[in-house]
Amino acid sequence: MMSSVTETLPRGSDAALNAPPLDMRRLRKKRGSGNSLAAHGEPMVWLTGGALTLALVMIIALLGFVIWQGTVTFWPVPLVHVELADGTLLMGEPTRDETFKLEEAAIDRLAPGLQESARKAMAESAGVIHRRLLRTGNFDLTGTHFHWVDDYAVTKETRPEFAMVVERVEKGRFYGIPQSMIAAGEPVAEVADENDADEARRTIWDAYQQHHDAVTARREEIERLLKHEIGHEAARQANARLEMRAAELKHGPNSPEHQEAKKTFEAVLVEVGERTGEIRARAEKLRAENARFSITLATAQGVEKTLGMDEIVRMYPANRLSTGDKWSLYFSRWHEFFFDDPREANSEGGVWPAIVGTLTMTLAMALAVVPFGVLAALYLREYAKSGPITSAVRIAINNLAGVPSIVFGVFGLGFFCYVCGASIDQIFYPASVADNNPVFGKGALVWASLTLALLTLPVVIVASEEALAAVPNSMREGSYACGGSKWQTIRRIVLPHAMPGIMTGTILAMARGAGEVAPLMLVGAVKLAPELPVNLADWSGSMGPIPTGPLHLDNSFMHLGFHIFDLGFQSQNSEAAKPMVFTTTLLLIGLVAGLNVTAIWLRGRLRRRFVTGGF
Template identity: 45%
Template sequence: MNVSFGKFWKSGDPFIWMTGGALALSLIMIISLIVIVAANALGYYWPDRLVQVTLKDGTELLGQRIVSEPIPTPDTPAATVQSRTEFQVANRDLYGADFRWVNDADITARSFPAEALLFERWEWGPLFGFLTTVTQDGKVIAEGFARAWDKFQEIHPRTQETLERIHRIERKEIGDINYALEHARLGLKRIQTEERDPARAAKYVTALEQEIATLQHRYAEKAAELKTLYDENARYRFLVRAAGGKEKELPVAAVVRAFLPNQLSWWGRFKLYVTRLVEFVWDDPRESNTEGGVFPAIFGTVIMVLIMSMMVVPFGVIAALYLREYAKQGPMVRAVRIAVNNLAGVPSIVFGVFGLGFFVYVLGGGIDRLFYPEALPTPTYGTGGMLWASLTLALLTVPVVIVATEESLSSIPREWREGSLALGATKWETIRKIVLPGALPGILTGMILAMARGAGEVAPLMITGVVKLAPTLPLDAHAPFFHLERKFMHLGFHIYDVGFQSPNVEAAKPMVFMTTMLLIGIILLLNLTAIIVRNRLRNRLRFGTF
């Protein structure tokens, strides 16, 4: 018994089982995390049927079934346990709550009315109900479901086009005018503070004031146009009867999309599903981030990771090159190396605080005083922004790049270096032509690790430039196109904000999962790209054995 156990132990089998088991456990945990996220996220946009439920007390409900569960009653035997169901009844403005729990025992009838409509609205969340009338300028133009629905479908696209036009004017055209106005105002301010020659100052001031007047005139024109458009949209309204008899009248333009969930074919559902997914990825958020898309957050995340990579890789590589190739190896270098490794263990919030203190206040404040004094006290660079957040993350991830680069530099065979030196190459030529190309796959591995780490960080960003809702992207048509001083949105922070800071947590829950999945997907995509690039390089560099 003892002998055979000893043999078993010596054979190494237990160790193999142990290692395999550890791996399996890790895999199970990771896979279940992804499965939970995916399951919760992917189902969210699938258009469910609307069920109409009549309760014992005569109340009627129209909604989507969310979940059923047994009612936790400790004293009753299992067989008689009652269950309850959660419905999303929507119509937040009518009922005050989106969700409602119903005891299954109370339900007397269920039906799936074909005429039940689901309106997705720009504000106040979805609306479930039955269309009764459509009005134009206060006059009823269609009555009864069939005719009203036809009319609605006819009018709705027009209103959305008008709305799009309104958005364009508000965002783009008026935005441009405002931008120019701001510019002119700052110019005015600069002249007042800087220009010594009163004659010339007066000339500039006149010119600028004239420009401002023109701009204000154009602004007024646009405002008038806007008003016309708003008025046009306000003409069309429709009346909806919600379950329970309450009625609600609202403008057709307030609806994003309306459909009959109980009449949809599978194909129709699928098309709708895809439309909603696309909307999620490409649109701006609505309803304090709980609805609509997350495009600004995706954009912010990707741009930030890219800027961070552009900053961190050269820095890390150069530092590692010095440490490994040029510095005289000794206690000093060893100490630096240990310090770098330890830097990777500093809590990320500490980096955030440092970023705020050093980058934002010292560097940003300095830049403002030097280059943007006219805008003060409104800070330009002296507040959190894309650049400072990226720099902070670069600082956070630089140890990863240094360690990975050093590792790969030390794996370059001595023979290659000596071969190059023996041909009369200088040390720098050797590093540039032999060592760095050979170390490139390792450097890219470092970059991948840094990107993965950086894309997943939230804490330091919260104090260096991330906001829950950024009005503009850091990239637009105004020169210099990249506005790295702007605040931006980030998927990681979006998750936190939607999940924990939202007024309507229940409604926002699926959004959290969707965003999480998206973030994981984006990190995966970034990494895959880097991995593919790295493997290409590696294949080019090392094949054959020797």
């Protein structure tokens, strides 16, 4: 009380000069009696800061782990040739190592010569055993892809100079040492004497580098002929047959229209047969030319196997690579990963179809969800009156965001595919229905996009409504004062200023939709799609009477998220698929990040348009 009185007295007055001095000890005691540690707020600052730090550490650690595992997948490693104590010979790439404790009972079951080695190794390494996992390949000869090798069991280990890693079109990798080669039907070199073996193998390697590109070009041309040109002819035949079937259903089996369609189909059938025969003849000619190139390799066990050069995607001497060769091989594998089709049950090759499918589905989802979400938010914020019904709608929207994604997948399958799609087929594609070959009455890109649009709709509505609420009412009132109508005010004042917030909702919706897997498994995502959903060479896409050009909404598609699930949990060779899981995960994260960065950049540009200076 004394201090407050003193503070209110005018400075320099007699009352202020004659006031009794303050008792600081009593004042401190009075102030401190009501204080506690929590009252200062420092504990909450430390708690919130610690929580933020923990979250950042967890996120950075996860991203760092995925980035590290994903980027080292394609780096070439040396080949080792090991001889074990029991006489087993192995050759392969070390993929990972680990330590484990070998129980005494397990040591007693080892061969007498290995028991001492095992105990010695455990004594030298604090009671644990070190072992490596070698990718030995040669599945068609050995029936397995990997072998665990305990260090104590290795009696000899070398790195053969000309040991080759062979990445094949089928059957996985092959590891061997060149023994002979035939090019253009003529022998190039053969290892007949070990004294001259290095020179012969060097000759084989040089000849392989000389001819492999031409052989690969012929193999790719064969694949193009068989897949695209014959596929085009088969599509012509199928379309003609469907037109005949449609005429039969519409006009009757013996009507003039049906007879005319039948004649057209028979003419197309003859043309397709002739054209297909020509294409197959060209493919056989190329295949016969490729058959004149082959290479024979010997495995670690001495078994020789002859590989056609057209079976080889890539071959290289792992132990002779320079630093430049390793980087060249590394980037070559990345190029293959981005732009090639998958092979060997998706565990090798590329993910180009999954990239196209993921981007197309995400963009189609965004085009579907943003207009509906923004319109719903506009009505709730600008037109709807506050009341129990509006409150119930908002609660329903918020609750919709908590529904498990698989429920949306079941709804999409039951409603979009089996109701909407089947109805479209009945109206516009009756011939396909009669042949039990639905066009839209199955999983398709359009239904996957609409299902995920429904899944992400609450995100867009909530974010858009908050953005609309953030626009000051003074702007609306100024527009009304200038004679603007309600819609003019919304279109010219409110929406432009709310656009950055609406873009935020779009970013969140795209990020969530691109990473969803469970609903896609029911409404269109497949393990391997024969055709891309976007085909610039085929502009015949349509949805009933609506042309869609190169966008084929009725196609199934591959998705990076589903691809990760398939690699991680449905691959017969899980160890070989594991690196691809990390690399595909890294790609999906990068893809989502790229979409988000683009949207954030657009949001920033929109926000800068409406920045006003203060004065």
